[in-house]
Amino acid sequence: MRHKLKKYVFELVVVITALIVSIPLYLVIINTFKSHKDILTKPLSFPTFDVGFDNIVRAFEKMNIVKSYGVTVSIGAMALVLAILLSALAAYAVSRIKHPLFGFMYWVYLSAILIPIQSAIIPVTFLLKDLHLQNNLVGISLVYAAILSPFCIFMYSGFMRALPYELEESAYMEGSSAVRTFFQIIFPLVQPVTASLIILQFIYVWNDLLLPLILLNSNDYPTVSINLYKFFGGRGMADLSLLFGGITLTLLPILTLFISFQRFFVKGLSAGAVKG
C-alpha cells in the first residue's frame, strides 16, 4: 500500500514538472491564434479564434518561408546522405575488424565529438573560398557532414559491436564482396540507429545558426532559423502576433517530424548511446 502511494507521488511530481517544461510550447500554441493586444493583456488564456490562422498567413507571406524550407531541406539532405552512409561504412571497419589501426581510428573519431566546430571555423571559411564553395549549399553541407559524422560513427559502432559475427562469416564464405555484405546484411540491421540519426542530425541542421551565419549569405540562402532570426532580430517585440506566426512556421515542420518518428527514435538513441 505504502509502495503504491509512493508511486503516485512520483508520478504526480513528474507530471507537474513535464507541464512546467512544456510552458514555452503551450505559449506558442495559444499565442499563434491571438492578436497582439490579447497576447499582452491575456497571456495565458485560450485564444478566442477571432484571429484564426491570420498570424501564420501573414508571417508566411512576409517571410518568404518556402524558399527557406527548400534551402534547409537541401542542406539537410546532402549533409545527411554523406554523413550517414559514410559513417556507417567507417563504423563497420572500426567496430568489426580487429586491428590496432582501426582501434586507433575509433579514438580519433570519438575525440572529434568533443572538439568544438569553432576550433576550425575561421580557416574553413578561407578553404571554402579557395574551393569556390563559399555561399554555396554544397560547401556548407560538406562542413556539416564533417562535424556530424563523429557522433554518427560513435552511435553505429556501439550498435554494430553487439551484432554476432556469424552474420557476415557465411556471406564471406560464399564469396560475397565486403561492400555487398555490408549493404545486404549489416546496413538493414542497423536501421533503428539510422532512423534516429536522421532525425537527430536533421534537427541539428534545422536549428543551427552558427554555420549559416558564417558560410552563407542570408539573402541568397536563408535557412529557416536564420530567416526567423533576421526577420525579428531587429524589430524585437513590436508585433507579437506576427512573431508567434513566424515561430509556428519555424517550429511546426521539425516538431511534426519528431513526433512521427518518435518511436524509432527513442529505441535507436538508447541502443547506440548505451552500448557505445
Place this chain on the structure above:
Amino acid sequence: MQKKLFLTGIMFIIPITAIMVIFFFYPIVQSFYYSLTDWNGVGSYTFIGFDNYVDIFNSELFTESLKRTLIIGISAAVLSNLFGLIFAVMLDQALKTKSLLRALFYIPNVIPIVVAAFVWRYILDANNGLINTLLSKVSEDRVVIPWIDSPDYVVFAIIMIAVWQMWGPIMVIYLASLQGVPQEMKEASMIDGASKVRGFFSITLPLIAPGITVNVLIGLANGIRIFDLPYALTGGGPANASETLAIRIYKYAFSSPDMAYGLATSFVLTLVAMVITYVFIAVSRKYEQGAL
C-alpha cells in the same frame, strides 16, 4: 582473408576520414599555426610567437568570456545530468504515462534555438514579459525585473534555458541505462535488507556508469561551445554580459580586424574542451576501478 578484410576496412574509412580531415582536422591545425602569426586574412604575415595569446589574456573581454563559458558549461552539464538522472529514476518506476511524458521532456531539445530564444525573451522581458506581468498582477505593483536585460541575471537565465533544452535527451539515455539494470539485482539488494537509497548507490549507479560518462561528456562539450542561445537571446549583451567564448570568436573573426585574436581564442576553446575531457575521463576511470 584477414589481409583482404584489412584493405576493405581501409577503403571503408577513407571517404569520411577525408571529409573530416579536409573540413575539420586540418583547419584546426591551421588555426593553431596562424594564431602564432599576425595574419589578418589577406596577404603576407610574420611569425610573432605567442603574442596574440598574451594580448587576449590581457583583454578583459576575453578573460571574462572564458570564465563565463566555464561557469555556463559546467553548471549546464551538472544540472541537466542531475535532473535527467532524478527524473529518469522516477519515470523508471513503470508509470502509465511514460512515453507521453518522455516526449514532453524531449521536445525542448527539438524546438529550434531561435524559437526558444524568442519565446523565452517574451517570457522574461522586463516590460511586457510574461513573468513580470504575472508578478505585477499578484503584487498590485508594477514589477519590472530585468531577467535578461541586466548583466547580473542574464547568465542565470542562459543556464536555465540551456538546462531546459539539454536534459530531455540526457534523461532518455539514463532511462535506457536503467532498463539495462537487471530487476533481480535490484530485488536481491532489497532482500539483503539494503535500503532503497543504498541499493541505488551501490548497485544501480555503478551499472549505469557508462551512461553517466557519455552524458556528462556530451553535456560539457555542448555547454562549452554554446553560441546560438546567447546569440539569439541577447546577442551577447547587455554590455557583453552574456558573451561566451564562441561568441567572442565570432566577433573577433567576422566583425573586426582582429582575426588573429579569433584564431588564438578558438585554440584556447579547443584546449579547454580537451583538458575538461581528459580530467573527466581520468576521474571516471578511477571511479570504475573503485578507487573513489
